Amino acid sequence: MNSLIVILVRYCICTDSTEKLSLLFEGGMKCRRAELTRYRLCPIRPPRNQWYATLIEDSKCGLINRKFAETVYRLKVPRRNFCADGASTAPSSKCGPPGYDAKVGHYDVAIVGGGMVGMALACSLASMPLTKHLNVAIIDSNPALSGRFCIKKEDPPDPRVSTVTPATISLFKEIGAWKYVEQHRHAYFDKMQVWDYTGLGYTRYNARDVNKEVLGCVVENRVLHNSLLSCLQNAEFQKTIYPSRLLNLHLNSSSARVDSTSSGLPLHGQGPSVKLDLIDGGSLYAKLVVGADGSKSRVRELAGFKTTGWNYSQNAIICTVKHSVENQCAWQRFLPAGPIALLPMDDKFSNIVWTMNPNEANDRRVMQEDDFVKDVNNALDYGYGPHPKSSMFGNGGILSWLKADVTSANELFEVPPKVVNLTSDRLVFPLSLMHANNYASNHVALIGDSAHTVHPLAGQGVNLGFGDAFALSRVIAEGIAVGTDIGEVSLMRKYEAERKAANIAMMAVLDGFQKAYSVDFGPLNILRAAAFHGAHYISPLKRSIISYASGEQKLPLFF
Amino acid sequence: MASKLTNRLRALYTATNQHRILSSHTGAQTAFLFSSSRLASDVPSLSNPSSAPPPQIPQSVKTSSAPSSLNQNELAKFAAIAETWWNSEGPFKPLHAINPTRLAFIRSTLCRHFGRDQYSPKPFEGLKFVDVGCGGGILSEPLARMGATVTGVDAVEKNINIARLHADLDPSTSTIEYCCTTAEKLVEEQRTFDAVIALEVIEHVANPAEFCKSLATLTVSNGATVISTINRSMRAYATAIIAAEYLLHWLPKGTHQWSSFLTPEELVLILQRASVSVKEMAGFVFNPLTGRWSLSDDIGVNFIAFGTKNS
Numbered sequence: 116m117n118s119l120i121v122i123l124v125r126y127c128i129c130t131d132s133t134e135k136l137s138l139l140f141e142g143g144m145k146c147r148r149a150e151l152t153r154y155r156l157c158p159i160r161p162p163r164n165q166w167y168a169t170l171i172e173d174s175k176c177g178l179i180n181r182k183f184a185e186t187v188y189r190l191k192v193p194r195r196n197f198c199a200d201g202a203s204t205a206p207s208s209k210c211g212p213p214g215y216d217a218k219v220g221h222y223d224v225a226i227v228g229g230g231m232v233g234m235a236l237a238c239s240l241a242s243m244p245l246t247k248h249l250n251v252a253i254i255d256s257n258p259a260l261s262g263r264f265c266i267k268k269e270d271p272p273d274p275r276v277s278t279v280t281p282a283t284i285s286l287f288k289e290i291g292a293w294k295y296v297e298q299h300r301h302a303y304f305d306k307m308q309v310w311d312y313t314g315l316g317y318t319r320y321n322a323r324d325v326n327k328e329v330l331g332c333v334v335e336n337r338v339l340h341n342s343l344l345s346c347l348q349n350a351e352f353q354k355t356i357y358p359s360r361l362l363n364l365h366l367n368s369s370s371a372r373v374d375s376t377s378s379g380l381p382l383h384g385q386g387p388s389v390k391l392d393l394i395d396g397g398s399l400y401a402k403l404v405v406g407a408d409g410s411k412s413r414v415r416e417l418a419g420f421k422t423t424g425w426n427y428s429q430n431a432i433i434c435t436v437k438h439s440v441e442n443q444c445a446w447q448r449f450l451p452a453g454p455i456a457l458l459p460m461d462d463k464f465s466n467i468v469w470t471m472n473p474n475e476a477n478d479r480r481v482m483q484e485d486d487f488v489k490d491v492n493n494a495l496d497y498g499y500g501p502h503p504k505s506s507m508f509g510n511g512g513i514l515s516w517l518k519a520d521v522t523s524a525n526e527l528f529e530v531p532p533k534v535v536n537l538t539s540d541r542l543v544f545p546l547s548l549m550h551a552n553n554y555a556s557n558h559v560a561l562i563g564d565s566a567h568t569v570h571p572l573a574g575q576g577v578n579l580g581f582g583d584a585f586a587l588s589r590v591i592a593e594g595i596a597v598g599t600d601i602g603e604v605s606l607m608r609k610y611e612a613e614r615k616a617a618n619i620a621m622m623a624v625l626d627g628f629q630k631a632y633s634v635d636f637g638p639l640n641i642l643r644a645a646a647f648h649g650a651h652y653i654s655p656l657k658r659s660i661i662s663y664a665s666g667e668q669k670l671p672l673f674f
Numbered sequence: 675m676a677s678k679l680t681n682r683l684r685a686l687y688t689a690t691n692q693h694r695i696l697s698s699h700t701g702a703q704t705a706f707l708f709s710s711s712r713l714a715s716d717v718p719s720l721s722n723p724s725s726a727p728p729p730q731i732p733q734s735v736k737t738s739s740a741p742s743s744l745n746q747n748e749l750a751k752f753a754a755i756a757e758t759w760w761n762s763e764g765p766f767k768p769l770h771a772i773n774p775t776r777l778a779f780i781r782s783t784l785c786r787h788f789g790r791d792q793y794s795p796k797p798f799e800g801l802k803f804v805d806v807g808c809g810g811g812i813l814s815e816p817l818a819r820m821g822a823t824v825t826g827v828d829a830v831e832k833n834i835n836i837a838r839l840h841a842d843l844d845p846s847t848s849t850i851e852y853c854c855t856t857a858e859k860l861v862e863e864q865r866t867f868d869a870v871i872a873l874e875v876i877e878h879v880a881n882p883a884e885f886c887k888s889l890a891t892l893t894v895s896n897g898a899t900v901i902s903t904i905n906r907s908m909r910a911y912a913t914a915i916i917a918a919e920y921l922l923h924w925l926p927k928g929t930h931q932w933s934s935f936l937t938p939e940e941l942v943l944i945l946q947r948a949s950v951s952v953k954e955m956a957g958f959v960f961n962p963l964t965g966r967w968s969l970s971d972d973i974g975v976n977f978i979a980f981g982t983k984n985s
Binding site for chain 2: 244245246248593594595596597598599600604605612
């Protein structure tokens with residue numbers, strides 16, 4: 116029916132980078148052959164810097180473009196003229212706002228809340244070639260951001276600690292912040308024991324089960340924060356710190372201007388900036404506002420994100436204690452009112468996170484130090500019930516074929532080291548579960564606790580937050596690669612889709628744990644004991660539980 | 675909504691009084707005839723349908739004086755929905771969805787061609803690009819953010835107005851030069867560009883061969899030409915027309931006519947005649963589970979081609 120008839124389109128199997136796609140044309144008297152360089156767009160993906168991954172989901176990405184490989188980590192001096200507005204004239208890395216009555220600052224990203232998660236986002240943006248040119252404002256009244264607080268090694272550890280997972284550790288290494296953590300007190304642990312008060316079962320985990328060095332690392336929050344701050348200060352990055360708090364958000368600040376000039380023409384997508392008013396009277400504009408301001412997020416409230424959640428009617432007491440011997444294992448025992456965890460710190464210190472009902476918590480907070488220490492030792496030993504026996508099923512006799520390759524299955528129950536004295540204040544805080552129904556809208560995104568708070572029983576909260584921060588920065592890099600307005604809702608939805616699934620799964624697991632242990636009921640106790648035995652002896656299950664808790668995004672059981 | 679749109683289109687058609695047959699795309703027979711006329715237009719002697727219009731073929735091609743590859747019918751279609759260009763949930767939703775993917779192709783191929791750093795946030799600094807058929811500027815704006823000096827042209831004045839207004843919202847895109855003109859007129863003005871980009875346009879022009887010639891003339895020697903369109907395959911008919919327009923209502927009915935589509939081989943050939951040699955080609959595939967587009971080897975439906983102008 117026409118002069119050209121395609122006879123053959125021949126695809127060659129990809130074998131190397133010079134593969135060609137040959138198109139053979141034959142039409143009438145003419146015989147033409149055009150050789151098209153086979154489409155190849157697949158770079159060697161730099162580890163974690165996966166901005167390309169979502170652009171190309173072609174499973175046949177065996178092809179390698181060497182040019183990509185060469186440019187992967189060739190860091191260039193960032194170009195400073197990203198915006199033609201006042202932003203690029205703002206001096207880099209200054210503390211305190213520029214004269215408030217003068218020109219209002221314009222930024223690419225405004226991070227509300229300079230806590231651990233907010234700083235992790237800033238560091239991550241500073242570390243990637245595609246985002247290091249961004250002009251970032253950090254809004255936080257915490258004086259720690261302006262000055263440098265020296266954390267002395269001899270100070271006793273702060274009770275506010277986080278258990279960071281191997282996944283978080285590798286992300287920290289990637290942005291260059293882990294080396295600062297290592298300069299301070301931190302405690303890796305490779306063993307973990309979980310048991311409950313009924314004495315029916317226990318589980319011991321060992322990093323060697325999954326061929327890893329460590330199961331996690333216990334670090335004080337102030338050390339994590341300080342390390343991220345040092346990392347950011349040493350990066351060549353345009354950042355401005357506003358020591359203030361957010362008062363108001365004007366989400367469609369520039370659309371009003373357009374509507375008046377265009378006779379009501381509906382321009383969807385609105386303007387590219389959000390105006391932020393601060394409580395000290397200052398204001399600034401940003402293309403993307405990131406709420407990293409914790410569980411009582413002001414950004415979440417002002418942007419109108421709805422949340423779902425419930426209180427556990429449980430409080431947690433946290434404090435630092437000292438042993439007479441070094442503690443190198445993480446311990447967790449489920450008691451009738453909630454779990455108690457003993458996390459190793461350096462120098463014979465340990466951290467206690469003890470969940471109980473609010474009245475008990477208030478009593479224990481004010482009781483005599485000696486009595487409290489006695490209570491802790493009791494809770495970690497014979498209190499509430501006997502020690503579990505390791506030979507309930509004849510030392511796993513009937514399950515022995517399952518445990519062959521898991522070293523920790525043969526490990527016997529141990530009693531945690533005795534607490535000698537208390538070395539910090541006892542802090543009490545209420546526990547709740549909260550999840551924002553959305554993490555993102557036009558020009559606004561939520562990360563960390565502002566999007567979700569979880570039960571602290573597995574120490575996952577801040578790890579989920581770090582996961583959010585790194586995912587958001589990757590999505591921003593992907594957007595910049597293809598010239599997208601960084602606040603655009605479609606880009607933010609991509610971030611939301613990526614993180615929501617991971618966060619909800621983890622929240623459900625933790626909430627399930629909490630619920631399973633908040634009931635003292637005979638048959639359920641047996642079931643829990645069976646679960647402990649399963650988790651202790653069945654190696655694939657055990658490995659997948661460890662992997663999931665280490666931050667690999669795969670739910671246990673789906674191995 | 676569809677009937678409303680049809681009414682609006684009808685009103686526009688009547689107003690412009692240039693079209694005698696309204697729904698040429700609905701009758702299979704007319705479509706076939708139309709197809710033959712379009713294919714015939716590959717032959718230079720028949721390139722101007724007004725010189726030898728076959729009887730009973732819809733007079734879809736302009737009567738204006740300037741020689742142009744424009745199709746007035748198509749212009750009216752886009753003028754009717756111009757206001758919704760930047761509504762990412764509106765009639766141009768598929769375009770918004772596919773945009774990052776096609777930009778990824780452009781970024782990758784042009785960075786390599788012009789020897790630019792893939793990891794630079796603004797790899798196209800100092801390069802002059804023209805976006806032919808820019809519409810509301812959905813492609814022009816990202817290109818400008820990637821550093822290019824962008825000229826956006828579109829034959830529909832309403833599109834240009836929308837594009838200007840939207841670009842002014844962001845300082846990084848307000849430098850885009852938007853003109854209500856055609857590729858042919860740019861050729862007359864002897865403008866040239868380092869890269870000429872015409873995405874999802876060629877299936878809407880009356881004479882693809884002439885259009886490609888104009889694009890080639892606008893490209894500097896050793897410059898780049900990027901064209902994307904839809905394959906004239908059965909799968910394209912099933913997905914781009916039946917599914918996208920009639921079942922999923924992604925696109926207004928009548929947005930595309932299967933007969934106006936070009937196969938990759940035809941595109942390569944007409945570009946070759948215009949002294950542009952196609953170097954790379956890729957397909958776009960839609961993943962219904964993630965709702966995202968990605969690049970692939972499958973050029974069966976949507977595809978994009980990158981070529982260089984022979985020196």
